[in-house]
Amino acid sequence: MGLNxxxxxxxxxxxxxxxxxxxxxxxxxxxxxxxxxxxxxxLKIMKTTGDHLQKATEEEANAPSLPKGLFTKELESALLDxxxxxxxxxxxxxxxxxxxxxxxxxxTEREDVREVLIFKKVPKISAVQNPAQWLSTHAxxxxxxPRRQVQLKQWNPGFRVVPMRGNVPxxxxxxxxxxDIDATVLARAGLNRLGYCIEADGRLTGPEAPDGLFAVVVDxxxxxxxxGQGCLGIEMRSNDQATQQIVxxxxxxxxxxxANAERAFLKHMGGGCQTPYAAFAQLNxxxxxxxxxxxxxxxCHDAELEGRATESESLGIQLAEALKP
Numbered sequence: 001m002g003l004n005x006x007x008x009x010x011x012x013x014x015x016x017x018x019x020x021x022x023x024x025x026x027x028x029x030x031x032x033x034x035x036x037x038x039x040x041x042x043l044k045i046m047k048t049t050g051d052h053l054q055k056a057t058e059e060e061a062n063a064p065s066l067p068k069g070l071f072t073k074e075l076e077s078a079l080l081d082x083x084x085x086x087x088x089x090x091x092x093x094x095x096x097x098x099x100x101x102x103x104x105x106x107x108t109e110r111e112d113v114r115e116v117l118i119f120k121k122v123p124k125i126s127a128v129q130n131p132a133q134w135l136s137t138h139a140x141x142x143x144x145x146p147r148r149q150v151q152l153k154q155w156n157p158g159f160r161v162v163p164m165r166g167n168v169p170x171x172x173x174x175x176x177x178x179x180d181i182d183a184t185v186l187a188r189a190g191l192n193r194l195g196y197c198i199e200a201d202g203r204l205t206g207p208e209a210p211d212g213l214f215a216v217v218v219d220x221x222x223x224x225x226x227x228g229q230g231c232l233g234i235e236m237r238s239n240d241q242a243t244q245q246i247v248x249x250x251x252x253x254x255x256x257x258x259a260n261a262e263r264a265f266l267k268h269m270g271g272g273c274q275t276p277y278a279a280f281a282q283l284n285x286x287x288x289x290x291x292x293x294x295x296x297x298x299x300c301h302d303a304e305l306e307g308r309a310t311e312s313e314s315l316g317i318q319l320a321e322a323l324k325p
Contacts, residue, residue: 003036003242010040011246014075014084017045018167019207023193024232025088028108028250035249044084046074072235076102079235085243087235090190091228091259094235096267103238107259109252111189111230113280115148115218118175118204119183131218132156139182142175146276148185150295151223168194169208176210188217189230224278224293227262231255254283257312261290264316269294269324279319283309290315294323 011032015025025043032041075087076099091107098104117131119139132155135141141152142164149161162181164174168190175184196206202214234247258281271277276295281288288309294301303322307315 003039003245008038008040009242010042011086011243012042012044012078012084014044014046014078014087016071016075017047020090020168020190020194021088024090027193028086028088028232028234031250032246036246039246044078046078076235079237085236085240086247089233089235091231091233092187092226094228094233096263098235101238102235104233105236105244106234106247106251107228107256108232108234108250110255110258111192113225113230114188114220115185115223115225116188116191116198116215117183117185117218118172118213118215120175120212121182121214130155131216131222132159134216135159135183140180141183141185142171142178142181143185145185145226147226147278148223150276150300151278151293152185154300155222168196172204172208172210172213176213185218185223187225187229191215220280220291224291225280227266227277227279228259231259233259257281257288257309258283261288261312261316264313265290265292265320266316268317268320279316281312281316286310288312288315290319292319292323294325296325 013025013029015021029041029043071093072089072095075084075089078084079087079102080099086105094104117134119134121134137156137158138160140160140162142162143149143152144163144165152159152161164171164181164184166174168186171184171186175181194207196204196209198215198217199205202216204213204215234250236243236247261281262279265279266277269277278293279290281290286309287306289304289306291304292302301323303319305315305319305322
């Protein structure tokens with residue numbers, strides 16, 4: 001049943017409770033209220049399996065085979081049970097295969113896709129060609145992302161890469177307080193949304209930013225981003241026409257085309273956010289260029305394809321075929 005502008009109704013938005021998730025969900029809530037002022041939009045905050053893992057023991061949190069949908073399953077249950085009408089996700093966390101009766105209703109305009117290297121060493125040089133130069137040869141870099149881990153090793157095989165979980169403020173605090181950790185890597189999109197800034201002297205400032213942290217933005221040539229990085233994904237019930245009318249107003253065409261190409265690549269590779277695959281699509285008029293990176297046999301494999309933007313998903317599949325072992 002479609003949306004009746006004469007009858008005001010409440011739409012429930014499912015979200016995680018982390019600082020970043022709430023900033024993102026409140027942005028969607030604000031946009032919905034702006035576009036549809038006759039209706040009400042309420043947040044439903046819930047904890048996911050991934051949130052519980054943030055507080056798990058090191059052995060539990062770093063299990064070799066973590067399930068897909070760590071940060072989405074409970075939100076999806078709320079959708080299927082009718083307790084929520086839409087769920088806001090960081091698109092990079094949303095599996096490419098969704099449960100029956102659910103769909104990806106909209107993809108929002110993309111934020112900065114680049115990564116940020118955050119470290120404690122005071123910069124002594126104004127510019128570097130390789131971000132590894134900001135760190136010592138045997139620096140300890142903390143990240144739980146397999147994609148980041150393998151690319152860090154590509155920068156410098158001498159790096160010691162260790163796991164680290166937690167939301168953005170927690171990771172920054174752990175970096176500042178743990179003398180054995182020299183650096184971490186975070187998405188610039190998340191830092192931007194939370195209000196962090198990189199000052200002219202390299203200092204990282206912002207809400208709850210510990211003193212003594214510095215940051216440098218990493219170009220996509222040096223670290224290819226996660227599939228969907230920088231986008232928000234709005235998940236919803238497949239047959240919910242009213243909610244579809246709402247989320248249609250949140251969708252960004254070019255970001256959707258690019259993200260769909262990347263997600264088609266990831267799906268055909270058989271991966272998720274816990275696999276060492278990376279992809280980044282860019283549109284130029286009616287053309288799309290898609291870059292992919294896969295790690296197997298102890299090596300990094302890169303490929304790039306270009307085609308019509310209208311065939312973005314097909315291009316993603318072709319790229320996966322080119323990079324499969």
